[in-house]
Amino acid sequence: MIGTTRRRSRLFDPSSGRSVILSLDHGASDGMIAGIENIQDILSAVGKTRTQGVVLNKGLARAWGADVDQRLGLMVQLSGGTKHGLPTYNKSLVCSVPEALRAGADAVCVHVNLGNDLEDRMLGDLGVVTDEAHQLGLPVMAVIYARGGQIVNELDPSLISHSIRLGGELGADLVAVPYSGNKKSFGLAARSCPVPVLVTGGPRKADLTSCLKDMEEALDAGAAGVCVGRNVFQHTDPAEALSRVVERVHGKV
Template sequence: MTPYRLNRLFHPRSGRALDVAVDHGFFGERSFITGIEDMRAVVRTLVDAGPDAVQLTVGQARHLQAIPGKDKPALVLRTDVANVYNSPLDSRLFSHHVTNAIEEAVRLDAVAVCANLMQLPGHPEVREANIRSIMELRAEAGRYGMPLMIEPLVMQDNDTAGGGYLVDGDIEKIVTLVRQAVELGADLIKADPSDDLRDYHRVVEVAGDVPVLVRGGGRVDDRTLLERTVAVLDAGARGIVYGRNVIQHPDPAGITRALLAVLHDGAGVDEALDSIAEVAA
């Protein structure tokens, strides 16, 4: 664990973090960039909303880091690209990490880098490519003191699920892939939510002393999102990584404020919902 950069990711009072992921354009899927076409404006909106971190790619990180001042969100840098989200899938699947990704992260003043560990049924070659990338990134990350966030992503079969960004919430599969990420040297885990959140403590337990941040997945209503957030925090998660549930929300600042209240102030769901209504009014 490299603590110094993580001091800028986790809130000093709560020890938790909200990372807003806006790295979707990296994956070459048209539907993923709906609502985030103007990245300069998206980043400005997020900076004003004030999450703990924003997750961006090497080509878009400049929009965050060019903003002056020390109070802007920290940067989490996405380091790998794959073609696993379109439907139908391409005839040949790939996953590659950015050349010199850790040096790029240092130059961009990132607090962590993020890489996938994907389990896609029928395509073990993608998982193999992810593992090779993680091992290379782990070696360089240790040299430069850069925390490595691994994203164990248990995916549904693309054909039967209708394609796209669909996760398999089977707790047994999630626990197994999270443990493999820990064994590969993760400093942070960005994990799927399980179908039954009452079981989510098992994910935290298998991660041991590696902090778990929970992915948001597809767009849901505000109450569902906040209830899920409270549930995973109660299970021991150290934070959340939400994308479309923030950037595609009609009031990104309001939902960010509500999530931060839950994370850092211990607000309940109803209290957080009221704050969204007040902001939106």
Template sequence: MTASGGAVLLRPYGKALRLARLTARHKGRHLFVPLDHSLTTGSIAGGRPYAGLVQDLIVAGADAIIVHKGRIRSIEPGAFVGAGLVVHLSAGTMHYADPNSKVLVGSVEEAARWGADGVSVHVNVGSATEPAQLRDLGLVAGECDRLGMPLMAMMYARGESLAATASQPRTLAHLACIAADLGADVVKLPYPGSRAAMREVVEMSPLPVYVAGGDPLGGLERTVELARDILGAGAAGLSFGRCIFDAHDPMAVTSAVAAVAAGVSQDALA
């Protein structure tokens, strides 16, 4: 990785190795599938067995799966031979008075013991508990550097003060700056609504950008179209959760989206 002016930025070897594992399956752009939603909202994917869902998503082409630490014990270790494991360290449920509140429920050291290739932390900027969430992201980033663990910051603009600008490119670019300034390696952001706006965000972001898919989009073709727009704008990858596991056929959607990430060049997408 080369900085402006020709200076070479070197990551610790352990972090570089884990990042390589996370992105080894598809050269170029990548598909991560977060399944941490079950802690927030309850059963996902129509209540199908969690371990089987993970294995099927990996077979269908997911580069990495994002889960909470307790779920790992139910998944056959061999499932992750062909994909990366990211442990999500933030939690909050839909039942709490402030649904934008997030707290740390795990550590980088725990994730390393489980064999994780990376960890993720969720931050809702503009929420009532923003200061604590920013503190947590910074502390986790320090532990990630110490232990050689890649960190994805999942950044969202939440709260009344940001209601009108939450998906604007400048707001999303600010979220990416926060993630970079506090030590994340990659940032996950919402989709700003168009390929042109997405390109603007990518160009302003100091970190590789992974983009959330949001709610199911009404069909396979629409989800694939969204993936093409995101990757065509230069994003590093996709972090599609609900639009995959809540789809009528999660495996078909995973396979189609993974094919976009793996098989189409940036020039062809643009």
């Protein structure tokens, strides 16, 4: 596990001890949404900030991975599913760990949605990936949401706490979940988790300020960093939005 630990440590800023991961894997699930056409420009800008990693699907990793600054961690998303499928919360493995490694991955991601009739298969996928990735020394980030027929409120604090605990219990090296808005329960789950917990940016918010406020509260509660996507690449100025996120997470230089 030494390789896994060393690679995971590179996803955290040595000064702040926190992580900013930019997620750019939305094209597979959502198609040509606003901002997705500028991924190459965004990748060029990321290296100028204190961002620690980017998440890409395997095709973009192969095509544009060379454009990613070498100090950044390239994280390849292994799960896939589209918004047109039924059920919409279904995620299947569309990339293997060896394929991700050939594409230049420094870490891999698996998306799990709990609280639905496909939960068992997605959990099985996470189990297989953690085993294969750890054999090759690659860290695994489990992105876990409560979505499906059994879920009434995706941000229910007890569900978010369970998602955090689930990722830690099943061997992920990083766990990324939405922020519940409840500092007490989120902090307890994050402190009890054996691996770092990142908070996801979630759907595009009306303004970046409200997104930053949620991130700051989650960091104060115990999050080790953020994994943000739409609130950066769909911003009118993605580079500026990313710089503001980085400053909020790591502090001013």
